[in-house]
Amino acid sequence: MTGYTLTCPVCNKEFHDSYTLTCPGGCQGLIRAQYTTRQITLHDAPGVFKYMDWLPVISSLPTRAEPVCFKSEGLARALGLSDLWIVFSGYWPEVGAFAVSGSFKEFEAFPTMQRISERTKGIIQVSSAGNTGRAFAEVSAQIGQPVIIVVPESARDRIFTTLPAHDILLITISGDYTDAISLGNRICTLPGVFPEGGAKNVARRDGMGTVMLAGTLAMGTLPDWYLQAVGSGTGGIAAYEASLRLIADGRFGTKMPRLLLFQNEPFIPMVRAWHEGRREIRDEDMPDAEHAISQVYSDVLTNRTPPYGIAGGVFDTLIATNGLMAGVSSEDAQEGGNLFSSCEGIDPDPAAAVCVAGLIEAVRSGVIMPDEKILINITGGGYARGAKDLPRFVKEPDIIVSKETPFEKISAVVQEWMRYYA
């Protein structure tokens, strides 16, 4: 067990956690958890909770999900790299990877659900392009904690669990991820429903930050580079915040890893803004957004309102880490994914394939040197293996809506469902 307070990056005030998502003083910025433990000790706790010194929880939940880090042989050889390390976040029993929902979103979902039960009352709402929703659905199925999930209709088949789920209200909406976010925000105005918080939720960021912790503990030192494909960029922010803690720990080096973050062309708003040195994303960074989103290989990377310019967000993180961003074509991503599968023996999530393709290009163009220590976050994978090994309970939508559906109709169903939990 560890103690922590929350701090605001703008006014530097410290405050108590009541599942707080923003500075009580009204500042705009991503509040951070400040842990009393400076040097991390691994706990004898399940899965990701072994890192609970630096998670905003008091106690743990049963899970085997945790990031697994190993030194690459196959992909490293193919790319001529001497010090490439893979953090695998998905399902791959042979390496000890048991995130049964298949992605690193499970490392966020477990601490978030635990933080909720320790810090507040009410029912959380999660908007997702698919993977986050499935991760929260899995945790809900495992522990019986209710959750309202909103996903675009195209992600409908992606919400499944390995146990029967009884406490999920699933809403699908015609449209994309942004439409799911907008509807989710409206649902959060109903009494008793609150937003899980996305990037503002310290449990999500520090849950994702365990990827950097697992990597650094396996390598014995912080890497030169951290690579990830991003939609919101929260994983990048989390990797930076975890690195700050690891530097303060004193045992893993003093050099901040450089972040190299990728988006999937043609939808690359953060890449465009970053390349022009801008803190704000403009409409011109997302020309013909709907069409662009329909063209990507990895739709979980299509967030139109990422925490980019906010204090402590992606822009600040890239500045602090001397970071870089790049766009990756869908064709390259597909090839990168195939190379990863053939070299390492497991299927990567399309988002992870984007990241592999980004690594290939960074090595080819000389941005990354062959002997540098590289930590690549394979943010999801092992779906084929999971489909063979694991039970699958597909969650049918409870409400199917369009952008035109009157909100009163939706809220009536939500409120009726919530009565059971009152």
Ligand SMILES: Cc1ncc(COP(=O)(O)O)c(C=O)c1O
């Ligand atoms: C597999 C996978 N990789 C990467 C990402 C991007 O994560 P973020 O931008 O939130 O760090 C997502 C988002 O859903 C994802 O599901």
